[in-house]
Amino acid sequence: MTEVRRPAVVPVQLDLREFRTVPDGPDGYLELWKLIEPTVHTLQPQVKDTWRLDLPDGPLTVRFVDPASAPARLDRTTPFAVRGVVEPPVIRYKCASCAAAKITRYGPFVCSQCREAKLPDPLCDDHAVIVDLNFGRVTCRRHRPRCECGEAGSFWCGGPRCKGARAWCDRHRKALPGNADRAYCPQCHDRRFPACAATGCASTGSMSCEHTDAAGRSCARRQCLRHGFRWQVYGPRRTGLAVCQEHRAGLAELGRAELIRQVVVATALRRGHGSGFRLPTLPAFRHMLINVRRDPVDIPAVAELVDAVRRDLAGTPHAAVFDESYGRAMRAAIETAAQDREAGLKHFARLRQYLRGAGRTKLAEQMTYAFFTSRSNLLFVRVPDDFEKQFEAYARKMSGFLSMTVKRENA
Ligand SMILES: [Zn+2]
Ligand SMILES: [Zn+2]
């Protein structure tokens, strides 16, 4: 004898792990069941055992524990038994904003301002406002930072003025050059990356003009590397003075003393900023006068010009640039220059004889002595433009004869 045993009830299991309003007692569960029962009647356990119901408070899953024994069709008379409920894990840090709406959600964040006010409520990721991951600062919606213009802030500015303490909106966001992901506010951006002053130039003015006025104040006009000019007064290996277009154009018009004063004061200002720049040597000053003014001056005269600038600056903070070591270097340079001149004139006399002997009488007569430096073994002579070609054609032979480099001084 076999007896068909039909289950008196259909056992189900409820999964509430994603459901936001988990009931907190038997009455609550009864309410919930009443809410979902009409839908459960329409499910077909033999088609599949797990059904997901999308409810206003989130998804809820019904699982038929014994689908094979369930009736093919469920209806209003089918008795059910809830055999188990899977609830979300116990949440220690519940989002306070969600809790106010009777929703239980994990709140891993705390608003920095609420914390300062000793009211640190946990926030879920929907209720936390994370303006900028760079600064890892989270606020609640109430404390969401505002931009100066009133818009909601979208990033914290880490620029020289804001230092990460102020937030700005997208409209006031200026990306850093070459790094679209990082941005400053307009003021910090302009301070850190000032625009080139040349008309129509969109580049960053990374050079600040070091030309000074009579009071020793820098021009400070910003120009990009293309528009600004590096005046290599410290030799080829050290960063020369930055000069804007306008002041570069006026450089050749400056008098001897003013040209030297420009370099002295700019060097003094650099030293004031802690960079260990030294004044150019006397021969370097001499070259500057030739290059900029096409004005050859001998070393004792250059020394006199530099000393005049020194007397002028006495009593000002810039006077410190004429330190003891510069005084020593200047005296040594004058002495060397005197010896070099004596030696140079002898070399020059021999060179003339050599040219005459080689039948270059005209060239020998047109050439005059300019400068000799024993340190570089270099003899400069002056040659009129008409004789330039002749000179250049013979320069190697002359250098070979004297065992030194013979060059035309381009003044
Ligand atoms: Zn929340
Ligand atoms: Zn807050």
Ligand SMILES: [Zn+2]
């Ligand atoms: Zn800023």
Ligand SMILES: [Zn+2]
């Ligand atoms: Zn704004």
Ligand SMILES: [Zn+2]
């Ligand atoms: Zn430019």
Ligand SMILES: [Zn+2]
């Ligand atoms: Zn300038």
